[in-house]
Amino acid sequence: IANVVQLIATSLSTQLLDRLGRRPLILAGNLSIGILNVVLGVVFMALHYWKWEDGFPIGMALILVFNIIFGLTLGPVVWLYIPEIVTQKIVPLATATYWCGCSICVIVAPIVTNSMDTPFAVFIFLGLYLLVVFGPNYFLVVETKGLTADKLIKSLKSNEKQPLYNHLYIK
Numbered sequence: 001i002a003n004v005v006q007l008i009a010t011s012l013s014t015q016l017l018d019r020l021g022r023r024p025l026i027l028a029g030n031l032s033i034g035i036l037n038v039v040l041g042v043v044f045m046a047l048h049y050w051k052w053e054d055g056f057p058i059g060m061a062l063i064l065v066f067n068i069i070f071g072l073t074l075g076p077v078v079w080l081y082i083p084e085i086v087t088q089k090i091v092p093l094a095t096a097t098y099w100c101g102c103s104i105c106v107i108v109a110p111i112v113t114n115s116m117d118t119p120f121a122v123f124i125f126l127g128l129y130l131l132v133v134f135g136p137n138y139f140l141v142v143e144t145k146g147l148t149a150d151k152l153i154k155s156l157k158s159n160e161k162q163p164l165y166n167h168l169y170i171k
Contacts, residue, residue, distance in 0.1 A: 002067045009071025016072060021145035022081050029073025030134050036066050037127025044120035084144040084152065 016025060043059045046052040082094045105126070113119040144152055 002064055005064050006067040006071040006075070009068045010076050013072045013076045017077065017080070017145070021143045022077055022084070023141050023143040023145075025073045025077045026081065026141050027134070027138060029069060029077070030130055030137050032069050033066065033074065034127050034130030034134060036062060036069065037123045037130065039127075040066065041120045041122075041124030041127060044118055044123060048118035048120060081141075081144065084147075085142065 013025070040059060040062050043052075043055050043062060047055045047059060078098065082098065083091045086094050109119070109122045112122050142152075142155075147155065
C-alpha cells in the first residue's frame with residue numbers, strides 16, 4: 001500500500017514541479033520529512049518502551065504520509081535537480097554520491113532496527129539529520145525552473161550572495 005501511495009504521489013510531482021519549481025519542493029520535502037521522521041521516531045519509541053498499542057495505526061498512517069511527501073518532493077525532484085546544477089562532467093559523480101547515500105540508508109536501517117528491536121532510532125537520526133541540513137540547503141539550493149544551463153550559470157556567477165557556486169559548479 002505504501003509503495004502504491006508513493007507511486008501515485010510521484011506521478012503527481014511533475015505538476016508540482018511545473019507550478020512551484022524545484023527549490024520550494026526540495027526545501028518543503030527536506031523540512032517536512034525531517035519533522036515527520038522525528039515524530040515517527042517518538043511514536044515508535046512509545047510503541048516499544050511504553051507499550052502504546054493505540055499508536056500503531058498512527059505510526060502506519062504517518063508512514064503513508066511520509067511516502068506521499070517523499071513522492072511529491074525529494075524522491076523525484078533530486079534526480080531532476082542534480083544534472084541541472086552541476087556540469088555534465090560531474091553528473092555521474094553526483095549521481096553516484098546520491099546512490100551511495102541512499103544505499104547506506106537502506107543497508108544500515110534494518111541492521112539498527114533489528115539490533116534494537118524497533119526502528120525509532122533510525123527515524124530520529126534521519127529526522128534530525130534532515131533538520132540540520134535544512135539550514136545549508138536553504139542557502140545553497142537555487143531555483144532552476146525555466147532556466148537553461150547558460151542562464152543558470154550566468155545567474156549563479158552574478159549572485160554575490162552565493163560565491164560558493166563559483167567554486168563548486170561553474171568552470
